[in-house]
Amino acid sequence: xxxxxxxxxxxxxxxxxxxxxxxxxxxxxxxxxxxxxxxxxxxxxxxxxxxxxxxxxxxxxxxxxxxxxxxxxxxxxxxxxxxxxxxxxxxxxxxxxxxxxxxxxxxxxxxxxxxxxxxxxxxxxxxxxxxxxxxxxxxxxxxxxxxxxxxxxxxxxxxxxxxxxxxxxxxxxxxxxxxxxxxxxxxxxxxxxxxxxxxxxxxxxxxxxxxxxxxxxxxxxxxxxxxxxxxxxxxxxxxxxxxxxxxxxxxxxxxxxxxxxxxxxxxxxxxxxxxxxxxxxxxxxxxxxxxxxxxxxxxxxxxxxxxxxxxxxxxxxxxxxxxxxxxxxxxxxxxxxxxxxxxxxxxxxxxxxxxxxxxxxxxxxxxxxxxxxxxxxxxxxxxxxxxxxxxxxxxxxxxxxxxxxxxxxxxxxxxxxxxxxxxxxxxxxxxxxxxxxxxxxxxxxxxxxxxxxxxxxxxxxxxxxxxxxxxx
Amino acid sequence: xxxxxxxxxxxxxxxxxxxxxxxxxxxxxxxxxxxxxxxxxxxxxxxxxxxxxxxxxxxxxxxxxxxxxxxxxxxxxxxxxxxxxxxxxxxxxxxxxxxxxxxxxxxxxxxxxxxxxxxxxxxxxxxxxxxxxxxxxxxxxxxxxxxxxxxxxxxxxxxxxxxxxxxxxxxxxxxxxxxxxxxxxxxxxxxxxxxxxxxxxxxxxxxxxxxxxxxxxxxxxxxxxxxxxxxxxxxxxxxxxxxxxxxxxxxxxxxxxxxxxxxxxxxxxxxxxxxxxxxxxxxxxxxxxxxxxxxxxxxxxxxxxxxxxxxxxxxxxxxxxxxxxxxxxxxxxxxxxxxxxxxxxxxxxxxxxxxxxxxxxxxxxxxxxxxxxxxxxxxxxxxxxxxxxxxxxxxxxxxxxxxxxxxxxxxxxxxxxxxxxxxxxxxxxxxxxxxxxxxxxxxxxxxxxxxxxxxxxxxxxxxxxxxxxxxx
Numbered sequence: 001x002x003x004x005x006x007x008x009x010x011x012x013x014x015x016x017x018x019x020x021x022x023x024x025x026x027x028x029x030x031x032x033x034x035x036x037x038x039x040x041x042x043x044x045x046x047x048x049x050x051x052x053x054x055x056x057x058x059x060x061x062x063x064x065x066x067x068x069x070x071x072x073x074x075x076x077x078x079x080x081x082x083x084x085x086x087x088x089x090x091x092x093x094x095x096x097x098x099x100x101x102x103x104x105x106x107x108x109x110x111x112x113x114x115x116x117x118x119x120x121x122x123x124x125x126x127x128x129x130x131x132x133x134x135x136x137x138x139x140x141x142x143x144x145x146x147x148x149x150x151x152x153x154x155x156x157x158x159x160x161x162x163x164x165x166x167x168x169x170x171x172x173x174x175x176x177x178x179x180x181x182x183x184x185x186x187x188x189x190x191x192x193x194x195x196x197x198x199x200x201x202x203x204x205x206x207x208x209x210x211x212x213x214x215x216x217x218x219x220x221x222x223x224x225x226x227x228x229x230x231x232x233x234x235x236x237x238x239x240x241x242x243x244x245x246x247x248x249x250x251x252x253x254x255x256x257x258x259x260x261x262x263x264x265x266x267x268x269x270x271x272x273x274x275x276x277x278x279x280x281x282x283x284x285x286x287x288x289x290x291x292x293x294x295x296x297x298x299x300x301x302x303x304x305x306x307x308x309x310x311x312x313x314x315x316x317x318x319x320x321x322x323x324x325x326x327x328x329x330x331x332x333x334x335x336x337x338x339x340x341x342x343x344x345x346x347x348x349x350x351x352x353x354x355x356x357x358x359x360x361x362x363x364x365x366x367x368x369x370x371x372x373x374x375x376x377x378x379x380x381x382x383x384x385x386x387x388x389x390x391x392x393x394x395x396x397x398x399x400x401x402x403x404x405x406x407x408x409x410x411x412x413x414x415x416x417x418x419x420x421x422x423x424x425x426x427x428x429x430x431x432x433x434x435x436x437x438x439x440x441x442x443x444x445x446x447x448x449x450x451x452x453x454x455x456x457x458x459x460x461x462x463x464x465x466x467x468x469x470x471x472x
Numbered sequence: 473x474x475x476x477x478x479x480x481x482x483x484x485x486x487x488x489x490x491x492x493x494x495x496x497x498x499x500x501x502x503x504x505x506x507x508x509x510x511x512x513x514x515x516x517x518x519x520x521x522x523x524x525x526x527x528x529x530x531x532x533x534x535x536x537x538x539x540x541x542x543x544x545x546x547x548x549x550x551x552x553x554x555x556x557x558x559x560x561x562x563x564x565x566x567x568x569x570x571x572x573x574x575x576x577x578x579x580x581x582x583x584x585x586x587x588x589x590x591x592x593x594x595x596x597x598x599x600x601x602x603x604x605x606x607x608x609x610x611x612x613x614x615x616x617x618x619x620x621x622x623x624x625x626x627x628x629x630x631x632x633x634x635x636x637x638x639x640x641x642x643x644x645x646x647x648x649x650x651x652x653x654x655x656x657x658x659x660x661x662x663x664x665x666x667x668x669x670x671x672x673x674x675x676x677x678x679x680x681x682x683x684x685x686x687x688x689x690x691x692x693x694x695x696x697x698x699x700x701x702x703x704x705x706x707x708x709x710x711x712x713x714x715x716x717x718x719x720x721x722x723x724x725x726x727x728x729x730x731x732x733x734x735x736x737x738x739x740x741x742x743x744x745x746x747x748x749x750x751x752x753x754x755x756x757x758x759x760x761x762x763x764x765x766x767x768x769x770x771x772x773x774x775x776x777x778x779x780x781x782x783x784x785x786x787x788x789x790x791x792x793x794x795x796x797x798x799x800x801x802x803x804x805x806x807x808x809x810x811x812x813x814x815x816x817x818x819x820x821x822x823x824x825x826x827x828x829x830x831x832x833x834x835x836x837x838x839x840x841x842x843x844x845x846x847x848x849x850x851x852x853x854x855x856x857x858x859x860x861x862x863x864x865x866x867x868x869x870x871x872x873x874x875x876x877x878x879x880x881x882x883x884x885x886x887x888x889x890x891x892x893x894x895x896x897x898x899x900x901x902x903x904x905x906x907x908x909x910x911x912x913x914x915x916x917x918x919x920x921x922x923x924x925x926x927x928x929x930x931x932x933x934x935x936x937x938x939x940x941x942x943x944x
Contacts, residue, residue, distance in 0.1 A: 066766050067702070067732015080734055118613040125612040129605060136604070140597040141590040143791045144923070180652050180793075180817035187659070191689060213813045217663060219691065230539070260539015262552050294538050319615045319820035321652075341685045345652035347819035348791035451616070 004040065006049070016051060017058035024059065028068050028079055035081040039069060116425045117452045117460065122370065123317045131356045135349055147348035149339050151178025151324065154355035159310070159324055162358060166286060168299030169308050171326045177335065180321040180345035182281070182311060183210050188342060189307060189325060190218040192334050193244055193277065200243040204232050206431055208253045208281065211246060227252055231259030234266050242275040250285035250294050254405055254431055254446045256397035264297055271305040277331075278306045284314040286367050287374060287402060304328035312354065314402050315367055322346055322354060374402060374450055380457045381449045389465040402450040405431070407442055410468060414443040420467050426460060427451055476505075476512065478521070488523060489530035496531065500540050500551055507553040511541060588897045589924045589932065594842065595789045603828045607821055619820035621811050623650025623796065626827035631782075631796055634830060638758060640771030641780050643798045649807065652793040652817035654753070654783060655682050660814060661779060661797060662690040664806050665716055665749065672715040676704050678903055680725045680753065683718055699724055703731030706738050709746075716749040722757035722766050726877055726903055726918045728869035736769055743777040749803075750778045756786040758839050759846060759874055776800030784826065786874050787839050794818055794826060846874055846922055852929045853921045861937040874922040877903070879914055882940060886915040892939050898932060899923055 006023035008016055027033045039045075042060065046053045060077060063069045069077050135143075150156070156173035163169035179185040193199075201215050205224035215222055225236045231249050247267070249259035259267070271278050280297045288294075298308040308326040316322075327335060357363055381404070385393055396405035408417055414430030421428040427448040452460050478495035480488055499505045511517075514532065518525045532549060535541045541549050607615075622628070628645035635641035651657040665671075673687050677696035687694050697708045703721050719739070721731035731739070743750050752769045760766075770780040780798040788794075795818075799807060829835055853876070857865055868877035880889055886902030893900040899920040924932050 065730055065732075067730075067734050067736075080732065116617070118616050120613055120616070122616065125608050125615070129608045132604065132608070133601060136597050136601045141592055143597070143789050144590050144592070144594065145588070146785075146790050147793075180656075180819075181815045183815050184652075184656070184817055187689075210813070210815055217659075218689065258537055258539075260537075260552065262539050264539075313618075317615050318618050321619075321815070321817055321819060341682070343653045343655050343682055343793070345656055345793055345817040347652075347793060347822055349822065350819055 017055045020059040021062045033079050035079050037079045039077040119453045132353045135352045147344040149344050152351040155351045158355050158358040167296045175327050175332045178324045182323050184345050185323050185325045186214040202245040230263050244277040246279040248281040281309045283311050304330050377454050384458050384461045403446050403448045406447050407444050409442050489527045492531040493534045505551050507551050509551045511549040591925045604825045607824045619816040621816050624823040627823045630827050630830040639768045647799050647804045650796045654795050655686050656817050657795050657797045658686040674717040702735050714747040718751040720753040753781040755783050776802050849926050856930050856933045875918050875920045878919050879916050881914050
């Protein structure tokens with residue numbers, strides 16, 4: 001064995017034990033110290049190198065824990081046989097991670113600067129901040145535990161009160177499951193449906209694509225059924241098999257169509273007759289602009305046929321990821337024994353914040369404010385469109401929600417129209433991405449008008465009309 | 473048709489249009505007004521009831537939108553045929569959701585009161601609160617947009633710097649995918665593996681169960697391979713098929729075993745030879761108590777064979793759900809076109825907060841503090857155990873991490889032992905839940921000592937030893 005004579009630097013930034021460890025590792029890797037060789041004893045090396053026993057111990061410990069050496073009781077330390085892949089050891093593996101990694105030159109906060117419209121009047125972050133600070137001050141010890149896999153009880157309690165008052169949904173907090181977004185919730189729902197023996201789902205066409213991705217990932221057979229002015233075509237739903245149908249009856253996405261009461265009873269009848277389940281996505285029905293909300297299917301159902309889905313993204317702020325489902329009692333019973341299999345994805349801090357926000361009545365106040373604001377925006381959009389774009393832009397549906405469908409007569413493709421809107425900071429989405437239909441001479445787009453501050457809508461839209469008109 | 477003579481109350485809290493709507497809906501439902509019947513015109517009813525035109529319009533609009541009536545252009549309003557399920561209409565459906573729903577009597581914030589240990593010295597929420605308030609003040613407009621489906625660029629940038637410096641993991645922010653917890657991340661990884669044609673995974677036994685649930689849900693064939701003192705038994709990994717293996721080499725869960733360097737090269741060699749992927753879960757390797765961290769497999773790999781997983785739950789606070797994976801460039805390229813299929817689950821507020829927290833160096837400072845604190849706790853636990861419980865409690869592994877395995881000689885079942893600990897507010901977990909092995913006269917438990925404040929460890933443990941000793 002080569003003598004262990006490391007060239008240690010007392011004035012180096014690396015501690016002595018690390019220098020020694022490094023020296024010995026290199027010696028082992030380059031064969032200067034051979035496998036199975038016995039190393040000097042701790043005390044022996046401490047004396048020969050004039051280093052403290054602790055320094056030697058730390059270096060040996062590190063070599064030990066990384067597997068370069070091993071210890072035999074009563075015998076001492078020996079070099080390990082390290083066979084595979086030794087030729088490919090990089091010089092920079094090990095302790096020297098100080099070399100800066102190459103990173104993109106751009107400022108990582110640069111996406112903070114995008115040329116987009118933001119309507120900061122949509123949400124009062126000052127009140128939200130007060131609630132979040134209350135959680136971080138008064139309840140911070142609770143954050144030292146993982147969240148409830150089903151969602152925080154305090155929030156489920158508030159939700160059960162709220163959905164009853166606003167949507168006629170009857171449930172206890174035990175029937176509610178909270179998750180970070182509809183996709184997440186649907187993943188858990190898939191597990192329950194599979195346990196019930198269901199592997200077939202019907203979705204709306206056009207409809208909400210992210211939900212389909214989850215069904216696809218879980219190997220469900222998926223049927224698409226067209227949506228008409230009264231919602232999904234019930235006569236085309238599968239009969240004689242137990243299946244699930246995913247619908248958004250109160251504000252169909254993206255058409256905005258509303259399923260009338262008679263159709264709702266018909267749909268419930270279909271579910272009863274075929275031992276099937278209706279998944280009712282009620283995602284922003286609170287933002288209807290006239291009359292009171294239409295009763296939910298869940299509230300009409302007496303036979304445990306409806307799973308109700310709700311979300312806070314459109315009524316608080318878009319980046320908050322808090323969604324929930326209300327399971328019928330029999331499905332909640334199926335979920336109960338497996339709930340521990342899934343960790344909670346939704347921020348506990350934000351769940352507790354929302355529970356406080358709702359219990360103070362701030363959520364309800366915000367919804368009222370949003371309904372007024374968005375209906376004013378809608379009126380503005382409609383009047384600007386009819387004034388400046390009536391000849392080639394037609395609103396398709398505009399009774400509720402935070403966006404509207406528009407039909408644009410143009411030689412340009414949907415993708416091109418959306419790109420041109422994007423260049424002006426205006427958010428649109430081609431409906432073809434939802435239906436998969438080919439582009440025609442008339443494009444149907446989802447127009448997210450709610451992102452534009454009300455006093456800038458006219459100028460923004462006129463700019464868009466001018467751009468789209470060109471070559472239209 | 474029955475005459476429309478509603479008994480409207482001017483002094484009622486319900487507006488007149490709602491009273492009228494309700495009256496007419498009831499008449500339609502109980503058959504007083506028959507399907508297909510023509511309703512009075514707006515103007516006619518306005519005159520006959522001496523109500524404003526707006527009141528009539530609002531009532532009709534609501535009936536219309538709920539599908540009780542329909543309108544024919546130039547003809548007027550007609551009652552719809554509402555057949556299915558009419559007998560089961562509840563009296564309380566519709567607008568009268570004011571009846572309070574029955575809720576459990578218990579205070580929903582009652583789980584704030586559990587008799588558990590909390591060590592509030594583990595995390596400085598004051599500094600965290602400052603960062604979160606900076607996000608809510610300076611960057612609140614960013615929260616008006618949904619988060620990046622791959623994770624916020626600002627955080628991915630910080631993570632790429634951090635994992636290089638601390639773990640030798642080499643990557644660009646584009647290779648990083650952020651999600652709310654390891655389960656969530658694994659779901660996306662499953663999709664990538666399936667696209668690569670892999671449907672077989674090997675997991676450690678004992679190992680981390682929540683990850684297995686995800687593989688099971690996605691219909692992977694799952695093989696369990698036992699863990700020894702050098703980690704997973706490589707000779708028992710599947711050969712001649714392209715598969716994935718999920719390992720925690722730097723701090724195996726729950727044994728705490730560390731895979732030595734030679735074994736790491738051997739594992740990389742296995743992956744190369746069999747065109748397979750190693751999923752390296754490095755979940756709390758930062759909390760090693762001596763020496764420097766062991767190089768990650770990702771840092772040793774030159775052949776795009778390793779997916780690296782990290783998490784912030786153990787180094788910040790347990791309820792924060794921010795995890796990430798580092799994909800090799802070829803797998804990042806597979807993920808790129810499908811990243812939009814999945815919405816981001818992780819709170820954008822908390823991602824941006826963490827980016828600021830890391831960029832200020834607070835994260836690194838906190839880890840240093842935790843390492844000192846937890847190693848002191850570990851020493852305390854070991855000395856208390858050897859002093860008071862040496863005859864029947866034996867620490868199995870205790871070199872790193874935030875918990876330790878203990879072996880308890882007892883006639884009681886693991887479940888019983890854990891329940892007794894729980895009654896004292898001490899968190900333990902039977903390892904049988906991970907292995908599925910039957911209980912023996914010696915139980916192996918995971919002991920989460922880090923939750924107990926250091927000055928209460930001795931008293932807490934002595935109480936536990938007394939309780940367990942009885943009938944042991």
